[in-house]
Amino acid sequence: MSRILGIELRRSAALGTALALLVVGVVLLFFAEGISFATGWMQLAMTQRLYLAVLWPLALAAGAWQARREHRSNVAELFASTPRPRSHRTMPTLGAMAVAVVFGYLLVGLAGGLWIIDTARYLPMSVFVVVAVGALSLVAAAWLGLAIGRLLPSLVTAPALGVAGLGLLLVIPGATRPRGWLALVFSPIYEMNMPDAYATVPAQVSLAQALWLAALAVTAVILYASSGWRLRVAAVLPVVVGAALAIMVMPHQERVVNSAIDPVARELVCTEDEPRVCVSRVHGQLLPEVTPQAREGLAVLAKLPGAPTQVHEDTTTYSPEVTPPQRDDVVLLRVEAGSDGHLKDRADVKAAVVSGACASPAGCEKAAGLAERLAAGYWLMGREPVAGETSEPTIIAEATELWRSLRQLPAGEATARVVALRRTAGTCSVDEGPLSGGKR
Amino acid sequence: MMRTVNAAETAPTTYPWAVHAEGLRVRAGRHLAVNGLDLALGTGVHGLLGPNGAGKTTLMRALATVVKPAGGRLTILGESVDGRADLRRVRRGLGYLPQQFGFYPRFTVREFVEYMAWLKEMPKAAVAGAVQRAIDRVGLTAKADARMKTLSGGMLRRAGIAQAVVNDPRVLLLDEPTVGLDPEQRLDFRELLRDLGVDSSVLVSTHLVEDVVAACTDVIMINEGRLVHQGTPETLVAQGGQGDAGDSPAERGYSALLRRHRAEAGR
Numbered sequence: 001m002s003r004i005l006g007i008e009l010r011r012s013a014a015l016g017t018a019l020a021l022l023v024v025g026v027v028l029l030f031f032a033e034g035i036s037f038a039t040g041w042m043q044l045a046m047t048q049r050l051y052l053a054v055l056w057p058l059a060l061a062a063g064a065w066q067a068r069r070e071h072r073s074n075v076a077e078l079f080a081s082t083p084r085p086r087s088h089r090t091m092p093t094l095g096a097m098a099v100a101v102v103f104g105y106l107l108v109g110l111a112g113g114l115w116i117i118d119t120a121r122y123l124p125m126s127v128f129v130v131v132a133v134g135a136l137s138l139v140a141a142a143w144l145g146l147a148i149g150r151l152l153p154s155l156v157t158a159p160a161l162g163v164a165g166l167g168l169l170l171v172i173p174g175a176t177r178p179r180g181w182l183a184l185v186f187s188p189i190y191e192m193n194m195p196d197a198y199a200t201v202p203a204q205v206s207l208a209q210a211l212w213l214a215a216l217a218v219t220a221v222i223l224y225a226s227s228g229w230r231l232r233v234a235a236v237l238p239v240v241v242g243a244a245l246a247i248m249v250m251p252h253q254e255r256v257v258n259s260a261i262d263p264v265a266r267e268l269v270c271t272e273d274e275p276r277v278c279v280s281r282v283h284g285q286l287l288p289e290v291t292p293q294a295r296e297g298l299a300v301l302a303k304l305p306g307a308p309t310q311v312h313e314d315t316t317t318y319s320p321e322v323t324p325p326q327r328d329d330v331v332l333l334r335v336e337a338g339s340d341g342h343l344k345d346r347a348d349v350k351a352a353v354v355s356g357a358c359a360s361p362a363g364c365e366k367a368a369g370l371a372e373r374l375a376a377g378y379w380l381m382g383r384e385p386v387a388g389e390t391s392e393p394t395i396i397a398e399a400t401e402l403w404r405s406l407r408q409l410p411a412g413e414a415t416a417r418v419v420a421l422r423r424t425a426g427t428c429s430v431d432e433g434p435l436s437g438g439k440r
Numbered sequence: 441m442m443r444t445v446n447a448a449e450t451a452p453t454t455y456p457w458a459v460h461a462e463g464l465r466v467r468a469g470r471h472l473a474v475n476g477l478d479l480a481l482g483t484g485v486h487g488l489l490g491p492n493g494a495g496k497t498t499l500m501r502a503l504a505t506v507v508k509p510a511g512g513r514l515t516i517l518g519e520s521v522d523g524r525a526d527l528r529r530v531r532r533g534l535g536y537l538p539q540q541f542g543f544y545p546r547f548t549v550r551e552f553v554e555y556m557a558w559l560k561e562m563p564k565a566a567v568a569g570a571v572q573r574a575i576d577r578v579g580l581t582a583k584a585d586a587r588m589k590t591l592s593g594g595m596l597r598r599a600g601i602a603q604a605v606v607n608d609p610r611v612l613l614l615d616e617p618t619v620g621l622d623p624e625q626r627l628d629f630r631e632l633l634r635d636l637g638v639d640s641s642v643l644v645s646t647h648l649v650e651d652v653v654a655a656c657t658d659v660i661m662i663n664e665g666r667l668v669h670q671g672t673p674e675t676l677v678a679q680g681g682q683g684d685a686g687d688s689p690a691e692r693g694y695s696a697l698l699r700r701h702r703a704e705a706g707r
Contacts, residue, residue: 003567004558011546074542078603081504081538082559083531089559 008092013066014100017142020062021055021104026111028054035339036194037112040120040282042262043195044112045130048105050192052134055108057165059101059138063145064158066097067224071153090225094143101138106131119341122265122282129206136210137188140217141165147223180254185212185246191257197282197336198317200262208250215242259319266315279313283335289343290335297331297353300380304357304419311353316362326361328426354380358418360425368425371395372435375402376418402435455518457482458611458641459503463512465665466495466502472510473498475665481611485637487652487659487673488645489694495665496645497539500615503643504536517610532561535609539616539645541600545589549580549599552588556603574606577635579628593620601629605636612642618651630655653677653690661697668701 008014028051029037037044070076079089109131149157169187176182183190185208215238222235250256262282269287270278275298277291294311301307306328314332316323324332331353338344345352355377360367378385378399385399406414417435424430459481466474473495490496501507502514505527514521519530543552553574557567575584578598583591591599597620604612618626626648633655636642643660646652652659653673661669661676669676673690680692684699 004555007547007551007555011544011551069544073544074540075544076542077501077506077538077540078536078542078556079559080506081531081534081536082556083528083561084559085528 004092005095008096009099012069012093012096013062014096017059017062017066017097018100018104018107020058021101021138022107022111024058025051025055025104025108029108029112030115035115038116038119038339038341039197039337040116040265041113041123041127042130042199042265042282043197044109044116044120045127045134046192046195046199046201048109048112049130049134050189051108052137053166053169053189055105056137056141056169056188057162059141060145060148060165061158061162062101063097063142063147064149064152064161065145066093067146067149068153068155068157070150086227087225090146090221094146094221094224097142097146098139101142102135105135105138116341119285119337121285124200124262124264126200126203126206126262129203130201133206133209133213134188136213136217140213140220143217143220143224147220150224178254179252181250181252181256182247184256185209185243185250188213191255196317197280198261198266198315199257200260200265201257202251202260204249204251205256205260208246211249212242212246215239215245218242255319261317261320261322268312268315274309276310277312278310279335280315283313283337285341286335286337286343289346290333290349293346293349294333294353297350297356300350300354301331301357303380304415304422308357311356321362323362326426331356332359351377351381354378358422358425360428360430364425364428364430366424366428366430368421368430368434371398371402372421372430373425374399375406375435376421378403379406379414379418406435455515456480457515458517459643460515461512462514464499464502464509464514465511466498466507467510468495468498468507473665474502474662476512477662477665477667479660479667479670481641481643481658481660483637483639483641484657485633485642485644485655487656488643488662489647489649489652489659490662490668491698494663496662497615498665499662500536500539500613500643500645503611504534504538504613505531506536506538528561532607533610534560535604535607535612537597537600537604537614537617541596543588543596543599545587547588548585549575549588549591549602550584552599553603553606557606560607562607570606570608574602577605577632578602579625594622594625597621598625601632608640610640612636612640614642614644616645616647618646618648626651649686649690649694650688653688661694663698663701664705669697 029047037047145161148161169189172187173183173190184205188209219235219239222231226232265282266280268278269281269284270276271287271291275295277287277294279287279290298309298311308329308331310330311333312324312330313335314324333352333356336344355373358368358373358376374385385396385403387393387396421434424434457480459479461477461479464474464477465472477499488496502509503516505521509522516530517533519525521527521530547555550571553571554567557571562570575581578601580595580598580602583595588599597617601614601617604614618629621629630651633642633644637657656673659671659673659676676693677689678693679696680686680689681696684692685695686692
């Protein structure tokens, strides 16, 4: 059996399938919409799942293509005279195709992994689960392709099945609306797009998806390996049971994956020495890059009374809405990884920390404006405001104007206004024109 | 080459004929291509002759257990072959080269023969040796690792024979094995046939009467699904007279038998 599996691996469509998945997968991963997985392993695993949009139909078509071999090469007559039953004969083919798609998928992951291996540290178990479900979906696709290709051994089956598979994945979200969780059961790519830093796929979701895909795979095997119509009818059973189980297991809520947060990824990891700088665990590799500039920022702020002494990553998420607790001694800083896995906006960290000292907590009605914060920050640093990667020109222009007016004031008065801004910002009581000498 | 002989092979057979058909009827589509055929084959090489449409291929397919008989009795290697029988044991003792030999073009000769050995449920340990032996026997040793799709017609036919004999079948069915072979290869093939016929029952269908006379111990002639003649090559030759069509004594015998059978059928 193992020797025959070896022959099938070499001579069936397996090698070509693995290669096609690898090439298409890598091209998509790196070039489809830039590198969106540089933050870490979970982002890579989820991005890879998203590109199943193309890989899944490809595996389906590859299975159908392979299934035509028996028909095309006219071996039915010869094989019918041999004792080994069809169910045995199909096992090496099923095995070779499964090995091929799993191998191809893992190699795509490996290519992505090499890109982030220096910068990504946090590797939760759920990453492996997300990858495993993706690989399982490809196995199910390849086997389903074999089954359909066997039942319809035509030249057009493979390309038609590829197009149909792609169409199916695109149609599922719309067809299941407003029950998005149904899409999550049947589509391995649903809600996998643009994972944020603390994204995860809940275990229950992966379990439901795995149940459905395993059932689909079993049905495909029965259809492909059986030789009687009774078994073919019975093949409906696993897929129905699997769908029912998966629907039972899947949480019946909207946006289950999009609003899932990995609390461990979000936990802060800090420098051991003072002043403390902390980032979320998923950004842990960025801590050495953030720390020096963050501390420079704290040094600038030190001249203020009651100056903050720590910089923490701002781990606010909007879905679900979770904000870190507001503390007077802590400046919150947004931390993001660039496409190279290193800190994005590297030059801006110091300014962001200094201006961040005057930021209001999330949800404030009377919050400190960005222009005011920038003006105050740059005044403290003694520099003219410059456009960072994220700020708009109008905001910068406004900030520069405010910054000029601060500079024209006596130092004591300017400091007092900045201190007042910081105080009122913290208590959500910023009035109009906080830096122009309005009510303190 | 030495080969391990297992107990099953040395056990005495408990059946008089490797193939035994009584009143066998087999359909090809809606047409009864084999219609009331009586046939008994023992060890040796049996040449199957008959005009096109005589039912040779349909008979071969029935003996290969590919089509179920529509009536009569068929016993192969002592086991009854009908709709309900478990054919697995019979099939382990079969070798079959169909008229249209299908193969996987991307496989090498060795891989395809090994694959067929696996399909014939040969014991794992015996496969590698048996594959090499089968390839050597048909003279494809030098092409053993060439892809099937690169073989010429004659080589393909020999690869087909190699897969048929890989399991040392007790019943070997070769449907027009000499198509595409050049004269030298045909001589080698006759040699191989004689060798194979020593301990198995070989049924070779062909249009080449000369091959039958040269290599067969027994001649079977069928027409319109019925047995016309069964005997040694000498008896075939003896049927022919100077007035019969043909360039050799055997061909004249063939023509004479066919003419007489048609005359009887027409009466």
